[in-house]
Amino acid sequence: MDELLLPFQYDYMNKAIFAATFIGAVCAMLSSYLMLKGWSLIGDALSHSIVPGVAAAYMIGAPYVFGAFFSGLLASASMGFIKAKTKLREDAIIGLIFTSFFALGLFMVSLSPTSVNVKNIVLGNILGVSDEDIFQMVLIAGISFFILIFTWKDLMVTFFDESHAKTIGINTKFLTILFFTLLSACTIAALQTVGALLVIGLIVTPGATAYLLCDRFGQLMIVSTLIGSITCFFGAYISFFLDGATGGIIILLQTIVFIIAFIFAPKYGLVAAKRKIKQASELLRKTREGAV
Amino acid sequence: MAELFEYLTEPMQYAFMQRALLMAILVGLVCAVFSCFLVLKGWSLMGDAVSHAVLPGIVIAYILAIPLSIGAFIGGLFCAVATGYVKDNSRLKEDAIMGIIFSGMFALGLVIYLKVQPEIHLDHILFGNILGVQAADLWETGIICAATLGLIVVRRHDLLLYCFDQAYARAIGLPVKLIHYALLVALSLTIVASLKAVGVILVIAMLIAPGAIAYLLTNRFSHMLLISSVVAVGSSVAGVFVSFYLDADTGATIILIQTFIFILAFLFAPTSGILRKKIVSQNS
Amino acid sequence: MAKFIYNPSLEVNDITVTYNNGHTAIYDASFSLSAGTICALVGVNGSGKSTLFKSIMGFVKPVKGSVTLSGMPVLTALKQNIVSYVPQAEDVDWNFPVLVEDVVMMGRFGHMNFMRIPKKKDKLAVRDALEKVGMTEYSRRQIGELSGGQKKRVFLARSIAQEGQIILLDEPFTGVDVQTELAIMKLLKQMRDEGRLMLVATHNLGSIPDFCDHTVMLNRTILDAGKTADVFTPENLEKTFGGVLRHFTLGGDELHDDDDTRSVRVITDDERPLVLYGNKTQKSAAAKKSSTANKPDADAKITTSKAEAK
Ligand SMILES: Nc1ncnc2c1ncn2[C@@H]1O[C@H](COP(=O)(O)OP(=O)(O)OP(=O)(O)O)[C@@H](O)[C@H]1O
Ligand SMILES: [Mg+2]
Numbered sequence: 001m002d003e004l005l006l007p008f009q010y011d012y013m014n015k016a017i018f019a020a021t022f023i024g025a026v027c028a029m030l031s032s033y034l035m036l037k038g039w040s041l042i043g044d045a046l047s048h049s050i051v052p053g054v055a056a057a058y059m060i061g062a063p064y065v066f067g068a069f070f071s072g073l074l075a076s077a078s079m080g081f082i083k084a085k086t087k088l089r090e091d092a093i094i095g096l097i098f099t100s101f102f103a104l105g106l107f108m109v110s111l112s113p114t115s116v117n118v119k120n121i122v123l124g125n126i127l128g129v130s131d132e133d134i135f136q137m138v139l140i141a142g143i144s145f146f147i148l149i150f151t152w153k154d155l156m157v158t159f160f161d162e163s164h165a166k167t168i169g170i171n172t173k174f175l176t177i178l179f180f181t182l183l184s185a186c187t188i189a190a191l192q193t194v195g196a197l198l199v200i201g202l203i204v205t206p207g208a209t210a211y212l213l214c215d216r217f218g219q220l221m222i223v224s225t226l227i228g229s230i231t232c233f234f235g236a237y238i239s240f241f242l243d244g245a246t247g248g249i250i251i252l253l254q255t256i257v258f259i260i261a262f263i264f265a266p267k268y269g270l271v272a273a274k275r276k277i278k279q280a281s282e283l284l285r286k287t288r289e290g291a292v
Numbered sequence: 293m294a295e296l297f298e299y300l301t302e303p304m305q306y307a308f309m310q311r312a313l314l315m316a317i318l319v320g321l322v323c324a325v326f327s328c329f330l331v332l333k334g335w336s337l338m339g340d341a342v343s344h345a346v347l348p349g350i351v352i353a354y355i356l357a358i359p360l361s362i363g364a365f366i367g368g369l370f371c372a373v374a375t376g377y378v379k380d381n382s383r384l385k386e387d388a389i390m391g392i393i394f395s396g397m398f399a400l401g402l403v404i405y406l407k408v409q410p411e412i413h414l415d416h417i418l419f420g421n422i423l424g425v426q427a428a429d430l431w432e433t434g435i436i437c438a439a440t441l442g443l444i445v446v447r448r449h450d451l452l453l454y455c456f457d458q459a460y461a462r463a464i465g466l467p468v469k470l471i472h473y474a475l476l477v478a479l480s481l482t483i484v485a486s487l488k489a490v491g492v493i494l495v496i497a498m499l500i501a502p503g504a505i506a507y508l509l510t511n512r513f514s515h516m517l518l519i520s521s522v523v524a525v526g527s528s529v530a531g532v533f534v535s536f537y538l539d540a541d542t543g544a545t546i547i548l549i550q551t552f553i554f555i556l557a558f559l560f561a562p563t564s565g566i567l568r569k570k571i572v573s574q575n576s
Numbered sequence: 577m578a579k580f581i582y583n584p585s586l587e588v589n590d591i592t593v594t595y596n597n598g599h600t601a602i603y604d605a606s607f608s609l610s611a612g613t614i615c616a617l618v619g620v621n622g623s624g625k626s627t628l629f630k631s632i633m634g635f636v637k638p639v640k641g642s643v644t645l646s647g648m649p650v651l652t653a654l655k656q657n658i659v660s661y662v663p664q665a666e667d668v669d670w671n672f673p674v675l676v677e678d679v680v681m682m683g684r685f686g687h688m689n690f691m692r693i694p695k696k697k698d699k700l701a702v703r704d705a706l707e708k709v710g711m712t713e714y715s716r717r718q719i720g721e722l723s724g725g726q727k728k729r730v731f732l733a734r735s736i737a738q739e740g741q742i743i744l745l746d747e748p749f750t751g752v753d754v755q756t757e758l759a760i761m762k763l764l765k766q767m768r769d770e771g772r773l774m775l776v777a778t779h780n781l782g783s784i785p786d787f788c789d790h791t792v793m794l795n796r797t798i799l800d801a802g803k804t805a806d807v808f809t810p811e812n813l814e815k816t817f818g819g820v821l822r823h824f825t826l827g828g829d830e831l832h833d834d835d836d837t838r839s840v841r842v843i844t845d846d847e848r849p850l851v852l853y854g855n856k857t858q859k860s861a862a863a864k865k866s867s868t869a870n871k872p873d874a875d876a877k878i879t880t881s882k883a884e885a886k
Contacts, residue, residue: 034388035384035385035388036385038385038387038388039387040385040387040388040390040391041337041340041387041390041391043391044340044391048493082558085558085566086508086558087507087671087720088331088504088507088508089331089334089336089669089671091334091335091336091337091387092330092331092334092336092500092503092504092507093504094336094337095336095337095339095340095496095497095499095500096336096497096500096501096504096551096554099493099494099496099497099500099501099547100497100501100547100548100551100554102493102494102497103494103497103543103544103547103548103551104544104548106419106494106541106543106544107540107541107544107545107548109541110539110540110541110544111538111539111540118415118419119414119415122418123402197344197395197398197418197493198395198398198399198402200391200394200395201391201392201395201396201399204388204391204392204395205391205392205395205396207388208384208388208389208391208392211383211384212382212383212384242403242406242407243406245402245403245406245407247399247402248398248399248400248402248403248406249399249403250399251395251396251398251399252396252399252400252403254396255392255393255395255396255399255400258392258396262378262381262382268382268383270381270382273381273596276597276598277594277596277598277639279598280594280598280599280600281592281594281600281639281640284592284594284600284603288603288604332669332672332673334669446690446691449685449691449692450685450692452674453682453685455672456668456669456672456674456679456682457666457667457668457682458667459633459635459661459663459667460661460682460734462633462634462635462654463633463654463659463660463661464654464657464660464682464683464685464686464738465651465654465655465656465657465686466685507673510673511673511674511675511718512673512674512675512678513673513674513678516673
């Protein structure tokens with residue numbers, strides 16, 4: 001028993017678990033929107049695109065948040081620009097931009113290898129994060145959380161039916177920009193938790209899992225947030241016993257939850273679908289027999 | 293003139309540079325041909341997914357002491373097939389499914405990697421290690437490239453029809469399931485072949501950029517194949533030399549050169565380039 | 577007719593199709609067609625016309641029953657390259673780097689060798705098909721640079737170039753102007769005379785007696801099938817379309833002043849027709865009595881207006 005409580009006796013563990021849980025929750029809220037809009041990979045792209053910014057910030061000793069934000073912004077802007085100007089498919093543009101940014105980051109690091117530990121950026125290392133960084137992360141997550149609490153319904157209308165949102169006087173442009181700002185901010189926070197390569201999990205899996213369980217957006221968001229925070233809590237906790245790999249464990253937990261939902265979800269699961277088809281053919285047979 | 297010659301021959305005095313150059317050209321070529329299909333089919337991010345998913349394959353292959361490439365291949369293919377399966381059996385969008393599956397697999401690979409601590413460098417899987425390529429690697433990559441290239445070039449018309457209009461491909465009796473899986477197998481193979489050169493992240497760029505560049509420059513598919521191959525091979529060669537003199541990461545340099553070419557195409561393409569459009573509209 | 581290796585025929589054998597969401601789109605449907613036929617397939621929106629096509633093509637698997645094409649199971653028939661299909665809406669990427677002639681050339685793939693290298697014969701077939709649908713001058717346009725109706729014509733040309741013996745057309749006339757429609761109909765009749773078999777879904781009730789010798793009426797199951805002359809009756813149409821059909825009769829006294837009691841009946845499922853008699857516009861909504869017949873699985877508003885002038 002004592003052993004199970006051991007992680008909580010360390011100050012750094014408490015901080016890490018708290019930060020991870022909080023960030024997991026906010027990312028999960030965002031994931032509800034991303035997954036429905038088919039924007040999942042934009043999140044992935046953002047997380048890769050901020051790598052050169054983070055690398056540059058570390059090189060010149062600036063707060064990493066600024067560098068990350070700047071390069072994230074630049075990446076989103078170039079994606080939007082290319083999309084407006086060419087007939088290329090969106091997925092190709094996303095892939096092109098984020099890999100280019102990532103290559104730039106790598107290129108910079110390879111020119112002065114000593115100043116940055118790429119591995120920490122790419123794989124995350126929440127157990128080793130400084131207090132300052134933890135503070136920045138929690139601050140970002142907190143602000144995003146409050147903004148989402150107040151705007152979630154407007155965001156929902158905006159993304160579901162933009163023209164309707166406009167007619168009822170919602171400033172859809174502002175909200176879209178706000179949403180992507182929040183997304184970039186949370187991506188940056190998540191980067192420290194699970195690393196650039198696994199951020200995609202945090203901002204897709206909880207929402208997708210909830211989507212298999214709920215039909216109403218409000219419920220979906222709550223379920224998603226719960227899944228996100230609980231998996232992050234336990235992920236960070238378990239990683240104490242497994243010497244790190246926090247990001248990997250968190251995402252693994254989320255994937256397991258997803259698989260369970262995929263198979264057993266009462267309405268949209270694999271088992272339910274099989275049952276539905278069987279019922280339909282049964283019903284058909286009965287009505288036909290009745291008719292005869 | 294003599295100086296330029298010097299610049300070009302100096303790196304080639306080293307055997308490892310020769311191997312790196314050959315590797316870069318091979319990988320560039322096969323990825324370029326593939327990228328045309330991926331860009332058109334909307335599968336660009338399938339490359340992303342498959343390439344991340346090779347990690348658990350590699351790690352597990354290490355534990356089981358089978359060739360790492362085989363593990364990588366199975367990992368990648370599993371991801372692609374699982375994505376298709378979940379898509380057919382749930383109401384989620386494909387991009388979300390890919391995100392879930394590849395992040396889950398990557399996480400699995402990472403956790404096992406950190407637990408087992410194998411002698412493979414994680415850096416080499418993630419970012420490639422083209423300067424450390426051995427003759428055996430070259431052979432392996434060469435054979436895979438030849439097989440995929442051969443398949444694609446010979447069957448390119450059917451593949452094109454499949455990408456353009458799947459229903460019609462089926463209507464005229466093409467084996468669409470087979471084509472679909474053949475493409476996925478070839479994609480996984482291509483990624484495996486490219487891993488040693490550029491790693492799991494940058495291979496995505498090699499699988500998108502050349503096709504995207506060619507797409508901006510032409511509206512005929514046969515020209516697209518040609519342009520993308522030329523662009524990719526050119527950037528590979530240039531990347532190897534530039535990175536030698538700058539002492540920079542070779543893979544990253546190759547990608548940045550491709551990005552640069554993309555920007556040029558974006559600005560100056562004959563019909564769709566944005567500067568070109570501006571000039572035309574000013575003249576008229 | 578003897579020039580075909582297989583004698584074209586289509587047999588739908590008691591099929592039931594259930595989609596993944598549990599919705600049964602067609603049940604217990606059976607009918608058969610033989611060579612040298614143009615058959616109309618009519619029914620309300622959602623009656624399962626497209627679903628029937630998809631199951632004939634093997635795109636959706638019936639949970640029960642079977643389809644045979646020229647006596648072969650679907651997959652075998654498709655491999656023989658004897659079936660061509662133009663879907664209701666082409667689900668293609670219009671920005672694809674292919675020209676109009678490239679698209680039509682795809683129809684020739686089944687006739688080409690392993691490498692799909694076009695021969696003179698193939699090029700001629702493509703040119704011919706483009707000419708038949710009046711798209712010759714557009715042959716070097718990129719496929720996305722066409723209007724909706726022109727795109728439709730290109731895909732029709734592709735199925736013509738394929739020289740299939742069994743041709744399935746899902747609403748080929750929507751979005752196509754009248755002139756092209758007439759040209760297409762002429763083409764279809766010509767192909768019928770060559771011994772082909774065509775199944776055409778359409779909402780264009782007015783032209784069915786003109787060019788279809790057979791008719792299949794569908795509303796989730798086959799209501800009636802057979803020679804147009806026998807099947808295409810007001811009673812059957814009423815049954816097929818229930819309340820969603822616009823159907824009105826202009827009685828003798830509305831039209832003329834003599835005592836001729838014969839009346840003009842206009843029946844339509846498609847757009848509201850403009851009926852002119854003399855200089856007077858006859859509004860189709862000139863309802864005297866509405867009927868609320870059953871309208872299974874259709875959300876369409878009841879706009880039936882019956883004016884029985886007996
Ligand atoms: N992929 C699908 N999944 C579930 N249900 C479907 C699917 N496609 C069609 N349906 C349903 O099956 C029924 C028949 O659809 P179908 O497309 O065959 O109608 P249709 O007769 O072609 O109509 P229209 O005249 O509008 O073209 C409809 O109720 C439709 O909602
Ligand atoms: Mg239809």
